[in-house]
Amino acid sequence: MSRTKKGKRAGDKKQRGRGGGNNGNNDRTDYSAIAKENKKFENYYINQGIVPDEEEFKKFWQSLKDTLPTTWRFTGSKGHAVSVRNTLQTHHIPALTNTTFEGALIPAPTPLSWYPDELAWQLTVGKQVIRRSPPFKQLQAFLVSETSSGNISRQEAVSMIPPLLMDVEPHHMVLDMCAAPGSKTSQLIEAIHAGEEERVAEAAKRLSGGEGIDTSVDGEPPEKIMGKTTGVVIANDADYKRSHLLIHQTKRLNSPNLIVTNYDATLYPSLRLPTKRDPNGGKTMQEYLKFDRILCDVPCSGDGTVRKNPLIWRDWNAANGNGLWSTQARILVRGLQLLKVGGRLVYSTCSLNPIENESVVHVAIERCGGPSVVEIVDVSDRLPGLIRREGMKNWKVMDKDGTWFENWEEVLEKGVPYTDRLTRGMFPPTDQDSDIANMLNRSVRVYPHLQDTGGFFITVLQKKGAVKAAPEGEKIQTGGQKMKGVNVRAGDEAKKAAETASDVDVKLVEETDLTSASLATGAKRALSAEDEEQADPGSPIKRQRLDDTADTPASAGKDEDEELKLLDIPSTEQNHRTQEFDEDPKTDVIAKKPRGNFNEEPFKFLPPSHDVLALIKKFYGLSSYFPLDNFLVRNQEGIPVRTIYFTSTMTRQILSENEGRGIRFVHCGVKMFNRQEVQDPEACQWRIQNEGLGLVEAWVGDKRVVHLKQKETLRYLMKELFPRVEDVAEIRERVEGIGGGCCVLRVNIEEDKDELGALVLPLWKSKFTLNLMLPKEERKALLLRLFNDTEGPKDSTREQRESDAKARREAKEKGEDEDQDEEMKDEEDDGGIKIDGEDD
Numbered sequence: 001m002s003r004t005k006k007g008k009r010a011g012d013k014k015q016r017g018r019g020g021g022n023n024g025n026n027d028r029t030d031y032s033a034i035a036k037e038n039k040k041f042e043n044y045y046i047n048q049g050i051v052p053d054e055e056e057f058k059k060f061w062q063s064l065k066d067t068l069p070t071t072w073r074f075t076g077s078k079g080h081a082v083s084v085r086n087t088l089q090t091h092h093i094p095a096l097t098n099t100t101f102e103g104a105l106i107p108a109p110t111p112l113s114w115y116p117d118e119l120a121w122q123l124t125v126g127k128q129v130i131r132r133s134p135p136f137k138q139l140q141a142f143l144v145s146e147t148s149s150g151n152i153s154r155q156e157a158v159s160m161i162p163p164l165l166m167d168v169e170p171h172h173m174v175l176d177m178c179a180a181p182g183s184k185t186s187q188l189i190e191a192i193h194a195g196e197e198e199r200v201a202e203a204a205k206r207l208s209g210g211e212g213i214d215t216s217v218d219g220e221p222p223e224k225i226m227g228k229t230t231g232v233v234i235a236n237d238a239d240y241k242r243s244h245l246l247i248h249q250t251k252r253l254n255s256p257n258l259i260v261t262n263y264d265a266t267l268y269p270s271l272r273l274p275t276k277r278d279p280n281g282g283k284t285m286q287e288y289l290k291f292d293r294i295l296c297d298v299p300c301s302g303d304g305t306v307r308k309n310p311l312i313w314r315d316w317n318a319a320n321g322n323g324l325w326s327t328q329a330r331i332l333v334r335g336l337q338l339l340k341v342g343g344r345l346v347y348s349t350c351s352l353n354p355i356e357n358e359s360v361v362h363v364a365i366e367r368c369g370g371p372s373v374v375e376i377v378d379v380s381d382r383l384p385g386l387i388r389r390e391g392m393k394n395w396k397v398m399d400k401d402g403t404w405f406e407n408w409e410e411v412l413e414k415g416v417p418y419t420d421r422l423t424r425g426m427f428p429p430t431d432q433d434s435d436i437a438n439m440l441n442r443s444v445r446v447y448p449h450l451q452d453t454g455g456f457f458i459t460v461l462q463k464k465g466a467v468k469a470a471p472e473g474e475k476i477q478t479g480g481q482k483m484k485g486v487n488v489r490a491g492d493e494a495k496k497a498a499e500t501a502s503d504v505d506v507k508l509v510e511e512t513d514l515t516s517a518s519l520a521t522g523a524k525r526a527l528s529a530e531d532e533e534q535a536d537p538g539s540p541i542k543r544q545r546l547d548d549t550a551d552t553p554a555s556a557g558k559d560e561d562e563e564l565k566l567l568d569i570p571s572t573e574q575n576h577r578t579q580e581f582d583e584d585p586k587t588d589v590i591a592k593k594p595r596g597n598f599n600e601e602p603f604k605f606l607p608p609s610h611d612v613l614a615l616i617k618k619f620y621g622l623s624s625y626f627p628l629d630n631f632l633v634r635n636q637e638g639i640p641v642r643t644i645y646f647t648s649t650m651t652r653q654i655l656s657e658n659e660g661r662g663i664r665f666v667h668c669g670v671k672m673f674n675r676q677e678v679q680d681p682e683a684c685q686w687r688i689q690n691e692g693l694g695l696v697e698a699w700v701g702d703k704r705v706v707h708l709k710q711k712e713t714l715r716y717l718m719k720e721l722f723p724r725v726e727d728v729a730e731i732r733e734r735v736e737g738i739g740g741g742c743c744v745l746r747v748n749i750e751e752d753k754d755e756l757g758a759l760v761l762p763l764w765k766s767k768f769t770l771n772l773m774l775p776k777e778e779r780k781a782l783l784l785r786l787f788n789d790t791e792g793p794k795d796s797t798r799e800q801r802e803s804d805a806k807a808r809r810e811a812k813e814k815g816e817d818e819d820q821d822e823e824m825k826d827e828e829d830d831g832g833i834k835i836d837g838e839d840d
């Protein structure tokens with residue numbers, strides 16, 4: 001048995017069942033020495049019959065040992081993603097087609113046939129070719145550069161499937177319950193923003209053309225009038241540090257419609273919405289947020305990722321899946337409670353194990369009231385091109401000692417310890433002809449041998465009626481049998497009652513404004529379903545639940561954290577991993593208090609009449625349609641000190657309504673304005689941040705807009721960190737007339753339309769120089785993509801300034817012209833503003 005140099009098996013104790021793999025953790029196992037064999041693992045799946053045909057099973061098993069192709073997605077708004085993809089197709093693919101290496105033809109990258117708009121690709125060649133074949137080397141440089149500027153995201157092909165089956169629309173309220181590191185969250189954010197660019201451009205044109213506001217949308221949030229997305233994505237993870245990974249991963253998308261929270265998803269709190277007055281009774285109603293779409297991409301054993309996580313070969317154990325079952329089921333039930341009637345929830349894992357998949361789906365549907373309340377959606381006609389297998393309706397349960405059980409009765413016969421370790425809910429429907437059994441086939445199983453991918457499981461659920469979730473220990477009706485739920489300990493009455501949650505989403509304020517005190521005094525009474533669903537998560541009852549929840553073993557590794565390093569493309573996430581992340585906590589099940597200290601500055605919204613906002617509005621000539629009430633700052637005093645963030649109206653309402661409730665909000669808002677020390681008294685101190693530019697540019701008045709049409713001008717502005725105004729002939733007159741400070745540069749180069757899309761950049765005008773305020777990585781990526789420039793930007797003015805200073809000193813020594821000296825001094829001061837890169 002292979003051991004780490006620390007003398008401890010990575011799968012032991014703390015890392016039990018994690019199988020998390022080789023993503024740079026402290027474990028120094030030599031992964032190449034791990035044999036890709038494990039009889040227990042193989043026999044388990046032969047016995048479960050997941051691939052019933054013997055010959056096909058052999059192919060399936062062999063495929064688990066093969067190297068996984070590298071896959072990636074073009075990210076961002078569709079227009080932007082398409083423009084970067086076009087560069088791959090026009091510049092790289094022709095050079096890669098028919099390339100040979102050591103006499104053999106090397107396959108060029110190909111788009112994934114089932115992914116819309118050819119925005120996801122895969123590459124099957126090895127490192128050696130990439131390093132030694134010039135066109136592949138160039139491809140690698142392109143991929144690395146676009147990945148570091150956030151235009152490409154490496155993601156396992158199968159992991160891209162769940163968001164595609166959610167049918168997210170721009171007005172949807174979306175919850176991603178176990179979201180870190182955030183690959184799928186990014187897809188969800190992209191989905192709520194789909195088509196936004198076109199809608200905003202149209203609205204801006206219509207409104208500036210004086211057509212006025214469409215009165216039919218009066219009273220709607222300003223986003224609606226402006227063509228912007230009104231929906232919200234709430235991305236949650238129970239691990240505090242990993243919730244920050246989520247922020248990093250989704251940062252490039254600059255969505256004001258994103259909120260990140262830090263909760264144990266089994267206990268996800270009900271979030272308040274603004275109260276509404278009942279039009280009939282005149283009473284005030286407290287509304288709670290229900291979601292149109294929910295993703296439960298739960299922690300799992302991850303054995304479907306074995307192609308990239310060799311430790312799974314060594315550490316696989318049936319106990320991993322069994323130990324996760326209870327938490328997975330709780331997360332799914334909580335998700336179904338939080339879903340709107342008519343809403344859609346996707347449950348997914350990267351495990352092949354029916355215990356973590358169909359079994360969890362089965363027990364959750366039963367707990368929520370059966371197929372009349374929750375239905376599995378048939379998605380067999382979706383994503384044509386994706387080869388898949390049906391979900392299973394029959395399976396067995398294996399104890400960690402290797403004993404197999406066909407049904408719960410056999411477990412009862414054997415008694416302890418099996419009755420302690422297994423539970424009735426894990427077993428398949430006893431009536432194999434029941435509605436629920438027949439629905440289970442609608443789940444989607446993706447196997448590695450079918451299309452050279454990882455293994456994955458997806459079920460799409462639709463909520464048809466209000467959920468009255470049965471307590472885990474209650475006897476509930478299932479397919480004609482009485483079925484006992486999971487792990488309820490005697491005497492745990494309060495907890496049992498608390499878990500009887502229904503899904504009321506509106507209550508009279510007087511009745512439901514549950515304070516900690518009222519809950520504490522009423523702790524003896526059984527909590528009603530509504531109480532539980534709407535109780536403040538900071539209340540004693542909630543805390544008790546957090547602490548009481550049964551301990552669950554750590555889960556095994558999964559997800560995109562551990563992407564193949566085949567191309568040596570730095571994943572944006574890996575770039576920012578800390579040692580602690582390297583310990584791979586992502587796959588631990590967290591069924592207690594969220595992990596890590598919670599230490600966040602508050603989110604304070606500025607009043608729209610705030611002096612600073614008035615100043616900004618005037619300087620940039622912002623349209624009167626642009627909402628001024630969605631700006632926030634991150635300090636207790638609510639003072640705009642350095643950065644002002646922008647959110648959507650709905651995210652503001654969610655944050656404001658839940659202020660003071662102890663909700664663990666970790667992130668919200670896009671940096672829109674940053675304070676800049678300026679010497680020019682005419683210039684506004686608040687410059688537009690690159691992150692927020694896309695949100696405001698359509699509403700900036702002409703007086704702060706510069707148009708650029710010539711490619712060479714753009715190249716010069718990109719290449720030089722401080723280009724001189726006098727050297728930019730095309731826009732010189734315009735920028736000289738515009739006055740100092742920040743302005744919006746609109747680039748419209750006819751010949752490069754396909755690759756540039758609609759490029760809009762923040763530009764800073766000083767007395768003698770200009771400065772594109774772009775993060776270095778983005779500037780470098782654009783230089784490479786548009787001008788094939790591999791060297792990146794340079795600062796010639798610095799060299800010039802240094803030589804000017806020298807000349808001045810020499811002139812002074814000789815007693816030459818004083819005026820020239822003054823002019824040069826001004827110029828030197830001007831060059832003092834350095835704004836390359838936006839990071840604070």
Ligand SMILES: C[S@@+](CC[C@H](N)C(=O)[O-])C[C@H]1O[C@@H](n2cnc3c(N)ncnc32)[C@H](O)[C@@H]1O
Nearest residue numbers: 178179181182183184238264265297586589590
């Ligand atoms: C499979 S990963 C999610 C991958 C993610 N959806 C993606 O596509 O990037 C599971 C995540 O669940 C988190 N987690 C574990 N237990 C949890 C719980 N009880 N509630 C919420 N999140 C949990 C882990 O920290 C981990 O980040």
